Amino acid sequence: MSPISDPTERAIVNGLQGGFPVAPHPFRIAGAALGLSEGETLEGVRELVASGRLSRFGPLWNAEGLGGGVCLAAMAVPAERFEAVAELVNAHPEVAHNYERTHALNMWFVISAERPERIAEVAAAIEAETGLAVHLMPKTREFFVGFRVEV
Amino acid sequence: MLDATDRRLIAATQEGLPLVAEPYRELAERLGLEASDVMMRLERLLAQGAIRRIGAIPNHYALGLTANGMSVWDVPDDEVAEIGARIGALDFVTHCYERPRHLPLWPYNVFAMVHGRTRGEVRAKVAEIAAIVGPAARAHDVLFSTRILKKTGLRIAA
Numbered sequence: 275m276s277p278i279s280d281p282t283e284r285a286i287v288n289g290l291q292g293g294f295p296v297a298p299h300p301f302r303i304a305g306a307a308l309g310l311s312e313g314e315t316l317e318g319v320r321e322l323v324a325s326g327r328l329s330r331f332g333p334l335w336n337a338e339g340l341g342g343g344v345c346l347a348a349m350a351v352p353a354e355r356f357e358a359v360a361e362l363v364n365a366h367p368e369v370a371h372n373y374e375r376t377h378a379l380n381m382w383f384v385i386s387a388e389r390p391e392r393i394a395e396v397a398a399a400i401e402a403e404t405g406l407a408v409h410l411m412p413k414t415r416e417f418f419v420g421f422r423v424e425v
Numbered sequence: 426m427l428d429a430t431d432r433r434l435i436a437a438t439q440e441g442l443p444l445v446a447e448p449y450r451e452l453a454e455r456l457g458l459e460a461s462d463v464m465m466r467l468e469r470l471l472a473q474g475a476i477r478r479i480g481a482i483p484n485h486y487a488l489g490l491t492a493n494g495m496s497v498w499d500v501p502d503d504e505v506a507e508i509g510a511r512i513g514a515l516d517f518v519t520h521c522y523e524r525p526r527h528l529p530l531w532p533y534n535v536f537a538m539v540h541g542r543t544r545g546e547v548r549a550k551v552a553e554i555a556a557i558v559g560p561a562a563r564a565h566d567v568l569f570s571t572r573i574l575k576k577t578g579l580r581i582a583a
Binding site for chain 2: 297299312316328331334360364369371372375378379381382411415418425
């Protein structure tokens with residue numbers, strides 16, 4: 275029933291969420307650390323990506339590190355308007371992720387833009403289009419986390 | 426900070442690396458660069474923090490981690506640094522941030538994302554956080570995602 279049953283795949287998911295080498299034969303080096311051959315590692319990664327269990331394999335770019343802006347935002351949307359408001363919010367290309375959540379603030383999305391000033395503009399546009407308040411929740415501090423998800 | 430070649434490199438890797446034995450050489454060929462130049466740029470972008478990490482980007486849902494709880498905490502401002510560090514150190518917390526309160530609607534100032542196979546598993550992990558934070562947490566809540574309304578990756582034009 276587990277989406278990962280193969281030990282090679284488990285080793286890759288648990289062991290390769292970061293630190294993939296920048297070297298001519300990175301799969302050989304990364305595989306050696308997991309007790310896998312270059313071919314097994316490469317095949318395993320291909321299979322995990324092809325099946326959608328990895329969203330992708332490669333660099334995780336940091337929008338803020340690239341000089342852009344990212345901001346979490348939340349709205350309290352009346353149930354009867356939820357679908358229509360979701361459509362208006364999602365129509366903005368700067369809205370990257372949008373989740374429905376269990377709270378009076380029931381719509382949570384991330385605004386991501388190359389120019390940080392753009393975030394307030396997008397929030398204002400959404401407020402004008404929907405007539406609802408957009409609560410911006412910028413991170414004021416980030417705490418170190420181990421990024422690993424165990425499978 | 427980024428030159429035109431960096432931007433082309435970002436655009437070319439947003440969907441991931443080429444899954445071949447020599448991915449950086451393959452990438453260099455596609456971009457008309459030397460493999461050594463591609464590798465030097467990636468090392469620099471990692472050092473600058475423009476790349477957080479290189480490796481497997483898990484799809485939590487497809488891996489069976491379908492319960493995704495945003496735990497939120499109201500802790501005294503002068504204790505945020507210490508408490509945030511303790512929460513972030515837990516291996517099941519994938520993100521931990523301080524954010525502004527929006528009173529009276531939103532009293533919480535620390536966010537910690539917790540993934541699990543079931544809501545029960547997430548709640549048990551949130552209880553672990555509560556035990557670690559102790560009475561400093563004046564209130565907390567867990568917001569489960571009930572639906573993904575949109576999900577796209579970072580988009581940077583070349």
